[in-house]
Amino acid sequence: MPVNAVVFSPDGSIIASGSDDKTIRLWDVDTRQPLGEPLRSHKSSVLAVAFSPDGSRIVSGSFSGTIRIWDAGNGQLLGAPLLGHDLAVTAVIFSPEGSQIISGSADATIRLWETETGQPLGDPLRNCGGPVRAVAFSPDGSHVVSGSDNNIHLWEADTGRPLGEPLRGHENWVTAVAFSPDGSRIISSSGDETIRLWEADTGQPSGNPLRGHEGCVSAVAFSPDGSRIISGSADYTIRLWKADTGQPLGEPLRGHEGWVNAVAFSPDGSRIVSGSGDRTIRIWEADTGRLLGEPLQGHEGAVNAIAFSPDGTRIVSGSNDNTIRLWQGVTGRPLGEPLSGHESFVHAVAFSPDGSRIASGSRDKTVRLWDADTGQMLGESLRGHAGEVKAVAFSPDGLRIASVSLDETIRIWEANNGQLSGEPLGSHQSLVLSVTPPSDASRTVFSSSDRTLQIRDADSGQFYFYLLLIA
Known part of the structure; x- marks a missing residue:
């Protein structure tokens, strides 16, 4: 039966998985052995699971609308059981301090819900206008923002009390919502071609839509x-905006000849990297929007994955041309020759936490490890998957790599020697498509439309290594 959710415990020692077989299973990461019997009680498919920040509890949501x-x-x-929802529970998560569940x-x-008692906190947060697509906690855990159809909703996390009326203004679906790093503002983007800023305290619009x-x-x-x-669009452009006024900063960043699929700031905020369907990567000066050098050209197929190294000095990309490329993070200069070895599309790339290694996953069913400094492959290909590898990620300590594949298994490898750590986790017979560590330093965000989950501790800043799966 399909696995709908799988997640590491905060310390990386346990994996919890939820499945259409109505059970949750716990696994010891080091020994690969199940921990006790399956957790049985749900009467229908388990769609979402999450650990509490201290790792002592698990919350699960099911197709029948119950939470446990x-x-x-x-x-x-x-x-x-936590009863109240009338339809499937598609996402669950703990608040940053673990005292509440949303x-x-x-x-x-x-x-x-109150974590200790399981009691509901106030009335349901209603009037979303449709299925909840995205939810985010504010950095301090006091507020919740959600996006649903054309509306955005702001809530008081402690009581569930709505803070004002829904944030109305978008005329098409809301594609993303996020808090500013200090929690004072909310940003939303939409299919209506606009970006909107909102005051987190009041829910009032902050200026006019960014058009x-x-x-x-x-x-x-x-x-x-x-x-x-920064915003990226189907109009092939990237735009920079002043966050406090919503005013554009300079002209649109033009250069891509295809839909801009992804944008990201470098860790120090000085640069922007963008990836596009035009097979190129571009680096921009964040202060001015000036293109830094020529487009990063070399890939002969679509760029499927891109990432900054932890220190921001390098960029790694993976492509349908079967190669991985390293680029200097400031100038975009290629670093060495393409990393060749995969025999089909490279779907995923990831830096190790210390930036010394790169892991890649491919349609050729293998995982490969590379020396990030020299580009040399480290050891032999990691073989074991019977289907294409869709995603890879390092554990927070860099000692293990998790890979997921269309062969319906999850595999964990020793990063130092590439050895498979035990048997694959495949008891639920799932179609697993993605795996990633959380990317946000201050808040917890999840989307109910694809049942993904990301968590990072708001107080310590420690990453919690999570697998995000779509079954």
């Missing part, structure tokens, strides 16, 4: 210091 809390140490149920459902409501794009705004992000906004 479990003791992660012994697998025992904690209290009665759930999103196909019944177009968001609910808040200029002539196509769906597909990507939007705050700079690390919150002073600027």
Whole structure:
């Protein structure tokens, strides 16, 4: 039966998975052995699972609309089912300090629950206008923002009390919502070709819509210091905006000849990297929008994956031309020759936490490890998957690599020697498509439309290594 969700515990020692077989399973990462019996109680498919920030509890949501809390140490149920949703629970997550649980459902409501008792906190957060597509906690965990159809909703996390009326203004679907790094503002992008800024405290619009794009705004992000906004669009352009006024900063960044699929700031906020369907990568000066050098050309197929190294000095990209390329993070100068070895499309690339290694996953069913400094392959290909590898990620300590494949298995490898660590986790017979560590330093965000989940500790800043799966 398909696996709908799988996640590492905060310390990386346990994996929890939820499946259409109505069970949750716990696994010991080091030994690959199941921990006790499957957690049984749900009467229908388990669609979402999450660990509490301290790793002591697990919350799960099911197709039948029920939520359950479990003791992660012994697998025992904690209290009665959390009942209230009328349709499938598509997303669950703990608040940053672990005292509350938030759930999103196909019944177009968001609910808040007290973790210790499982009691609902106030009335459901209603009037979303449709299934909840995206939810984000503010950095301090006090507020929740959600996007649904054309509307955005702001809520008080402690009580579930709506903060004002829905944030109305978009005339098409909301593609993304996010808090600014300091939690004072919300940004949203939409298929209506606009970006909107909102005051997080009041839900009031902050200025007029940011207009200029002539196509769906597909990507939007705050700079690390919150002073600027970057957006990418189907109109092939990237735009920079002043976050406090919404005024455009210079002219649109033109150069791509295809839909801009992704944009990202470098860790220090000085540069922007963009990837496009035109097979190129471009680096821009964030302060001026000036293109830094020529397009990063070399790939002969679509660029499927791109990432900055942890220190921002390098960029790695993977492509349908079967190669991986390294680029200097400031100038875009190619670093050495293409990393060749894969025999088909490269779907995923990831830097190790210390930036010394790169892991890649390919349609050729293999995972490969590379020396990030020399571009040399480290050891032999990691073979074991019977289907194309769709995603790879390092554990926070860099000692393990997780890979997921269309062969319906999850595999964990020793990063130092490339050895498979035990048998594949495949008891649920799932179609697994993605795996990633969380990317946000201050908030917890999840989307109910694809049942993905990302968590990072708001106090310590420690990454929690999570697998994000779509079954």
